[in-house]
Amino acid sequence: xxxxxxxxxxxxxxxxxxxxxxxxxxxxxxxxxxxxxxxxxxxxxxxxxxxxxxxxxxxxxxxxxxxxxxxxxxxxxxxxxxxxxxxxxxxxxxxxxxxxxxxxxxxxxxxxxxxxxxxxxxxxxxxxxxxxxxxxxxxxxxxxxxxxxxxxxxxxxxxxxxxxxxxxxxxxxxxxxxxxxxxxxxxxxxxxxxxxxxxxxxxxxxxxxxxxxxxxxxxxxxxxxxxxxxxxxxxxxxxxxxxxxxxxxxxxxxxxxxxxxxxxxxxxxx
Numbered sequence: 001x002x003x004x005x006x007x008x009x010x011x012x013x014x015x016x017x018x019x020x021x022x023x024x025x026x027x028x029x030x031x032x033x034x035x036x037x038x039x040x041x042x043x044x045x046x047x048x049x050x051x052x053x054x055x056x057x058x059x060x061x062x063x064x065x066x067x068x069x070x071x072x073x074x075x076x077x078x079x080x081x082x083x084x085x086x087x088x089x090x091x092x093x094x095x096x097x098x099x100x101x102x103x104x105x106x107x108x109x110x111x112x113x114x115x116x117x118x119x120x121x122x123x124x125x126x127x128x129x130x131x132x133x134x135x136x137x138x139x140x141x142x143x144x145x146x147x148x149x150x151x152x153x154x155x156x157x158x159x160x161x162x163x164x165x166x167x168x169x170x171x172x173x174x175x176x177x178x179x180x181x182x183x184x185x186x187x188x189x190x191x192x193x194x195x196x197x198x199x200x201x202x203x204x205x206x207x208x209x210x211x212x213x214x215x216x217x218x219x220x221x222x223x224x225x226x227x228x229x230x231x232x233x234x235x236x237x238x239x240x241x242x243x244x245x246x247x248x249x250x251x252x253x254x255x256x257x258x259x260x261x262x263x264x265x266x267x268x269x270x
Contacts (some may be wrong), residue, residue, distance in 0.1 A: 007074045008159035013146070014215040015165070016040040016223040019138035021121050030117040037119075038133065038226045041145040043153070043162075044215040044244070052106050053210035056086060061158045063095060085206040086213040088220035096217075100236055103214055107199035109242040110218040111153070116248035137176065144180035147186065148245065155195040165212050166203045177201040179251075198202050199241045225265065238264055 017036035021027060029035040032143050052242055063069055065081060074081040074090050081090045086099050124136045164176055180199050188194055206212040221233035222244065244265055249257040259265040 002190050006047065006157050008161060009153070009157045010046045011150075011153065011160070011162045012044045012046060012211040012215045013149075013162060013164045013211065014141070014212055014219055015167070016041055016219040017117075017227075018044070021117060021124060021138070022138060028121055030121050035117070036223075036225070036227060037038075037116055037117060039141065039145075039147075039168060039227070040112055040222055041142065041149055042110060042215055042219040042222065043149055044211060044213070044218060045109040045111070046211045047107055047208075049211050051106065052214060055102050055106065056099070056210050056213060059098055060086065063098065068094075070188040078105055085210075086217070087206065088217045097211075099217055100233070103217060105235065106214075108214065108240055109184070110215075110240055112147060112219065112222055112235065114148045114222070114244065114246045114248075115141065115145065119248040139172070143175060143179040147182040148247070150180055150183040151186050151190075154180065154197055154199060155193070156197075157196055158230045160197050160199045161249065162199065162201045163209050163212065164201065164203045165215070166205050171203065173201055173203055176203070211236045217239060231266075233266065 017039040020035075020040045021030060030037065030215065037202075056244050060082070064075060069075045069092075073079055073091065075083050077083040080096060081087065086095070088096055088099075091099065111254070120141060124134075124246045127134050160180075162176070162180060164172075177199065180201055184195055184197075184199070204212065206216060216242070218237055227232040238261070241259075241261060244259040245256060246259065247256040248264075251257075
């Protein structure tokens with residue numbers, strides 16, 4: 001008996017780096033110390049969010065009960081770090097290794113879009129020369145990457161649930177839903193189709209929606225590759241990678257570089 005196709009998809013979206021290009025005085029930040037060179041948006045396709053969340057919560061309870069971590073600051077509840085939610089940047093190396101071990105046992109698939117902020121800055125300056133009224137907004141880059149990230153992901157099931165990691169205090173659910181609709185329209189235009197999937201977009205925190213913690217770990221591995229030329233974490237999770245779109249790596253093709261399981265991301269351009 002063949003297994004019935006899934007009715008819905010569950011996607012969990014997070015970012016690495018930030019889309020900020022200018023400081024409060026209007027000075028360009030890319031290339032300056034402390035400013036990330038890249039901005040990345042990643043989505044984790046999680047067929048069974050309940051199972052993944054349960055596994056990560058069980059791991060956290062196990063680690064918090066381990067005497068080895070007694071007194072570690074990040075493991076104290078009042079610090080609101082590992083004791084609350086796994087976050088690769090804050091977690092100890094020993095904790096990271098255990099989280100990666102759990103992630104590799106689950107049927108998840110990771111997709112990401114990578115932008116070179118220096119190239120984005122060039123585009124913004126060129127647009128300013130052509131339109132003096134134009135003012136760059138960080139959400140503009142974020143939303144455009146949402147549309148790019150989901151262009152081929154919204155027609156696969158009748159229902160699509162997209163959970164975005166919260167960004168600041170403002171509720172951007174409507175803007176994110178609009179970016180997803182743009183992605184659907186681009187897919188329809190490209191393939192001359194009319195997809196009817198029901199799309200639900202919402203924002204949440206990693207503590208409330210645990211699979212966001214898993215998305216953070218995949219993004220952290222990708223960020224280490226690009227920002228520090230340290231690839232061992234990305235190599236570890238590569239079997240779970242579906243597609244990495246490096247939009248600004250245009251040496252070979254004007255649309256950028258696409259990295260897949262058959263074409264691994266092995267070096268950093270530039």
